[in-house]
Amino acid sequence: MGTDYDQLGLGERIEMYRLHAGGTSQRKIAAALGRSPSTISRELARNSKPSKVWRGGYDPVRAQQLAERRRRWDGRFKLMRQPDLRRLVENGLAMGCSPEQIAGRLTLDHGHSMISHESIYRYIYHRSAQKDYLHRLLPRHKSRRGRRGRGGGSSIKLIKHRLPLTERPAEATDRAQPGHWEADYMLFAKYGQNVLVLHERHTRFTIIDKPLNRKAVLTASRISRKLKPFPKALRQSISFDNGPEFAEHHRLRRARSLGIKTFFCDPHSPWQKGGVENTIGRLRRMMPRKTDLRSVSQRKLAAYAHRLNNTPRKCLGFRTPAEAFAEISTVALQT
Secondary structure, three states, X not given: OOOOOOOOOHHHHHHHHHHHHOOOOHHHHHHHHOOOHHXXXXXXXXXXXXXOOEOOOOOHHHHHHHHHHHHHHHOOOHHHHOHHHHHHHHHHHHOOOXXXXXXXXXXXXXXXXXXXXXXXXXXXXXXHXXXXXXXXXXXXXXXXOOOOOOOOOOOOOOOOOOOEHHHOOHHHHOOOOOOEEEEEEEEOOOOOXXXXXXXXXXXXXXXXXXXXXXXXXXXXXXXXXXXXXOOHHHOOEEEEOOOHHHOOOHHHHOOOOOOOEEEEOOOOOHHHHHHHHHHHHHHOOOOOOOOOHHHOOHHHHHHHHHHHHOOOEHHHOOEOHHHHHHHHHHHHHHO
């Protein structure tokens, strides 16, 4: 994919038909035409298939018409006409970036729009229909658009001193002010394996940790340990779902720990902390559910967090979370 070559012409197709009808092998036909055997094999297979209006078999004139129609169709896609741009897009997809991130970063780097994310999506789905399966490079590997089924929910009976999200400051709700976090566990197929994910709402900065278990006391301790090095202005509140692993949230409110306010989603509404849910979805690309965490070191987790934090985001003007968080951290230390 991405290699330029001369297309077969009508004369070559007529000669191919003559030799093939005479019983010449595909390898000898390829040698006579100066083509690779795979080109001959692909041409005969692709243009000999029966359809509603064709009984099957290879016809050189019909094959030429089909090829010209395919080229006209491919010409509708900007990436087919611009191989250098196509390589940039495909490299971005291979690195795990979404079409929106690729398009936004190209605009930021070049100072003007190079291509829209919709054009990238159209090209990907068109090429997948041609059996190139480019959709497998998309972050969620989806062959078509649309939502997949969702589930979830938890009990609130074990959580004392629980405050709902409706009492969280308005500036945290609209992400206008830094220092408001979300937390959740990323679970895996093997029982007892999980990763703690912390997400800063304003900058989308992410911290990943691997506690020994999900017990509430240890969870509170690990959150405190990860957030305590930051200035007070960058640890104002943190939001959870209603899992029992967050039942000791009140420990985080104490001034000796963090002095941070804690809030909880409504029952059966984990989408209310959509930032960390989205982050976990991104982490799934690197750590599928069947991953054995025993093979994932803290160093590798740090590398995953570094990758997330250095991926350009549309919501940040295609800056990276690391760039945005470094900027607000500098301001917080100066005030």
